[in-house]
Amino acid sequence: MRSRSGRPRVGLIGTGGISAAHIAGWQVLGSDLTLYSRSGARAAAERVGARAAATVGELIEGSDIVGILTPPATHREYALAALAAGRHVVCEKPLGRTVAEAIDIAAAAATSAGVLFPAHVVRYFPAYAEARARVAAGEIGEVLATRFLRAGTAPPAGAWFYDEAASGGIIMDQLVHDLDQARWFAGEVTEVYARRTTGTTGTASGSGEPPAPVHTAAVTLTHASGATSQVTGYWGPPGLEFTTGFDLHGTTAALRHSTLDARSLTLDPTGTGEAAYIPAGDPADSPFTAQLRDLLAAIDGAPARVEPFDGVVSVAIAQAALESVHTRGPVAVDERELRSAVHTR
Numbered sequence: 001m002r003s004r005s006g007r008p009r010v011g012l013i014g015t016g017g018i019s020a021a022h023i024a025g026w027q028v029l030g031s032d033l034t035l036y037s038r039s040g041a042r043a044a045a046e047r048v049g050a051r052a053a054a055t056v057g058e059l060i061e062g063s064d065i066v067g068i069l070t071p072p073a074t075h076r077e078y079a080l081a082a083l084a085a086g087r088h089v090v091c092e093k094p095l096g097r098t099v100a101e102a103i104d105i106a107a108a109a110a111t112s113a114g115v116l117f118p119a120h121v122v123r124y125f126p127a128y129a130e131a132r133a134r135v136a137a138g139e140i141g142e143v144l145a146t147r148f149l150r151a152g153t154a155p156p157a158g159a160w161f162y163d164e165a166a167s168g169g170i171i172m173d174q175l176v177h178d179l180d181q182a183r184w185f186a187g188e189v190t191e192v193y194a195r196r197t198t199g200t201t202g203t204a205s206g207s208g209e210p211p212a213p214v215h216t217a218a219v220t221l222t223h224a225s226g227a228t229s230q231v232t233g234y235w236g237p238p239g240l241e242f243t244t245g246f247d248l249h250g251t252t253a254a255l256r257h258s259t260l261d262a263r264s265l266t267l268d269p270t271g272t273g274e275a276a277y278i279p280a281g282d283p284a285d286s287p288f289t290a291q292l293r294d295l296l297a298a299i300d301g302a303p304a305r306v307e308p309f310d311g312v313v314s315v316a317i318a319q320a321a322l323e324s325v326h327t328r329g330p331v332a333v334d335e336r337e338l339r340s341a342v343h344t345r
Contacts, residue, residue, distance in 0.1 A: 178246075
């Protein structure tokens with residue numbers, strides 16, 4: 001898993017917004033980087049001191065680890081090609097645009113020499129990782145209810161994020177993070193009920209700017225344990241401060257976190273927890289770099305914080321939420337059926 005220089009050979013497919021975090025992380029880890037995209041790869045490569053590949057095949061051939069940073073509808077194609085070549089794969093969330101696509105990717109990984117790593121980076125953000133450790137240690141007792149919020153400025157009008165066939169919209173693109181978190185904290189999900197609203201927000205009179213899109217979604221999860229989770233997302237007007245937070249309620253206490261709260265992570269009613277701020281600035285401390293370190297450890301045989309099946313289930317929960325939006329009723333999720341589908345492909 002090294003080039004002649006002794007550095008990991010990493011190829012990244014896609015040079016959009018999320019690529020900056022991956023590029024910075026791999027540079028911290030001393031990788032030999034190659035980039036490919038349908039447009040802009042050469043300029044991006046020159047900017048960061050990487051090479052540009054002319055085709056996906058050329059990138060895969062020259063890499064040991066392939067990062068897939070493209071829209072969800074393309075993940076299956078690129079992941080299957082890389083896994084078939086025996087390459088390790090880190091794939092941005094969601095693992096696939098549909099459950100069937102995610103299952104295909106996970107099933108291919110099960111017979112490949114490569115390791116598949118779904119990029120659920122929120123598991124590596126300090127407040128979430130600390131809360132997970134404290135919940136696992138029994139600090140709040142048995143988890144009874146969780147609540148997650150994720151809000152920020154909406155993508156530009158006309159962007160591919162609004163094409164449900166390509167991205168799954170706000171639920172599949174944004175809330176998949178917190179759907180994964182709800183399952184991480186409260187366990188297996190058995191039922192999903194969701195609502196979504198769309199609209200626009202006006203701009204100042206005479207500004208000449210088009211109205212900005214506004215999307216909200218609220219997803220209620222029932223867990224096998226009997227716990228419930230409420231996951232809310234908001235794509236809001238330009239300039240809206242990006243905010244995340246959670247409340248974890250147990251039989252003995254509750255853990256709370258918000259990026260708007262200077263204390264960051266608090267424990268009620270037994271006292272205030274230690275601050276766990278999201279790292280800013282230094283890529284060496286980035287959650288994205290932390291997840292890439294975990295991938296490298298997994299390639300060497302260590303257990304990873306995120307497994308391929310986690311990627312499959314998060315897509316299944318998001319897809320159930322989209323179905324619930326359209327049917328206006330609850331939708332069941334069966335993890336045993338999903339696991340069986342992965343193993344029988």
